[in-house]
Amino acid sequence: MSAAEPLHYRFPPASAYRLNRCLFALKSDDDFRARFLQDARAAMRELGLGDDDAAAVLRGDRDTLLARGAHPYLVFMADLRLRMAREPVTFEYF
Amino acid sequence: MLVGAFACAHTPQLLARPGTEDRDLVLRVHAAFARVKRRLEALRADAIAIVAGDHVEAFFLDSVPALAVYVGAECAGTFGHYRYRFPIHEPLARAIVEQGVERGFDLCYTQSAPLDYAFYVPLHFTMPEPALPIVPLHVNVYLPPQPTPRRCFEWGAALGAIVRARSERVVLMCSGGMSHFPGTDRYASPEFEYDRRLLDTLREGRGRELAAVTGEELDKMGNIELRTWAVVLGAVGDAKADVYCYEPSWHHGNAVVEWAL
Numbered sequence: 389m390s391a392a393e394p395l396h397y398r399f400p401p402a403s404a405y406r407l408n409r410c411l412f413a414l415k416s417d418d419d420f421r422a423r424f425l426q427d428a429r430a431a432m433r434e435l436g437l438g439d440d441d442a443a444a445v446l447r448g449d450r451d452t453l454l455a456r457g458a459h460p461y462l463v464f465m466a467d468l469r470l471r472m473a474r475e476p477v478t479f480e481y482f
Numbered sequence: 483m484l485v486g487a488f489a490c491a492h493t494p495q496l497l498a499r500p501g502t503e504d505r506d507l508v509l510r511v512h513a514a515f516a517r518v519k520r521r522l523e524a525l526r527a528d529a530i531a532i533v534a535g536d537h538v539e540a541f542f543l544d545s546v547p548a549l550a551v552y553v554g555a556e557c558a559g560t561f562g563h564y565r566y567r568f569p570i571h572e573p574l575a576r577a578i579v580e581q582g583v584e585r586g587f588d589l590c591y592t593q594s595a596p597l598d599y600a601f602y603v604p605l606h607f608t609m610p611e612p613a614l615p616i617v618p619l620h621v622n623v624y625l626p627p628q629p630t631p632r633r634c635f636e637w638g639a640a641l642g643a644i645v646r647a648r649s650e651r652v653v654l655m656c657s658g659g660m661s662h663f664p665g666t667d668r669y670a671s672p673e674f675e676y677d678r679r680l681l682d683t684l685r686e687g688r689g690r691e692l693a694a695v696t697g698e699e700l701d702k703m704g705n706i707e708l709r710t711w712a713v714v715l716g717a718v719g720d721a722k723a724d725v726y727c728y729e730p731s732w733h734h735g736n737a738v739v740e741w742a743l
Contacts (some may be wrong), residue, residue: 396702415539
């Protein structure tokens with residue numbers, strides 16, 4: 389049994405808790421996402437995000453977010469939900 | 483009684499298809515889901531115990547259970563404009579959590595966690611008519627450290643024994659996989675050959691080999707969600723898989739499987 393660090397989905401460091409909390413809210417909390425789209429900085433202040441984390445979320449750059457300890461799936465889904473809200477994608481619903 | 487065992491893909495693009503997804507491929511997966519639905523009707527199942535990996539929806543970093551059982555009256559989840567509500571087979575859910583703990587598995591249980599799409603995408607397409615109550619069974623797949631494939635397999639063996647001793651006709655379904663890498667630079671290049679080799683071993687009834695795979699390997703192959711398959715494999719032992727479909731999209735290996743019990 390190997391205890392090597394996984395390549396893709398790594399342990400989310402405690403230092404990134406607030407950052408991941410913000411991405412989780414963007415993914416799963418419709419009200420938070422709406423507030424973020426209205427005033428992103430105010431929404432991030434609600435969650436106590438530090439300046440560097442807030443700047444990384446605003447830039448939306450995946451590599452920077454991952455380097456700060458963000459979980460890849462949360463980055464992926466938060467980004468997708470924000471893009472869907474900003475420019476509604478056409479879906480075929482089954 | 484354990485009357486059926488299935489594995490289903492759950493990628494949300496099967497439910498709401500954006501223009502990036504091949505429509506014919508999506509419809510072929512739907513056709514495989516329709517076969518599962520007809521089988522569930524033919525099996526006259528009383529309940530579906532569905533094993534899925536939470537996408538950081540029910541459980542955030544405030545509390546990360548390795549293995550959990552939903553033991554509420556009903557469960558609910560939303561995705562875009564989809565709103566789902568499923569009744570829980572409460573006696574079965576209670577038996578699973580109580581006897582699971584008796585058998586040495588320190589299970590978490592919840593009576594209110596939101597339902598993740600990993601549960602309701604397959605149920606959207608496979609729920610028989612009339613609808614059956616479910617028992618959602620969580621496996622932590624996305625937040626390391628996850629339970630080892632071996633532990634998942636052992637939990638599945640216990641789950642199988644618990645279900646076989648029940649009077650209800652129960653179907654086990656695992657939701658997840660196959661290879662995909664959401665949120666990483668591997669998103670557009672899954673490990674389809676790994677999937678195909680694994681499906682071959684399952685066709686031959688060698689599913690217990692998945693128990694020996696390391697978590698590191700699953701991560702490397704984009705198959706962290708196969709922990710849910712390991713649970714069902716623990717329950718079905720050496721049963722042979724009938725692969726209804728394997729449809730690799732540009733980012734995801736979509737499989738639908740039934741094990742011949």
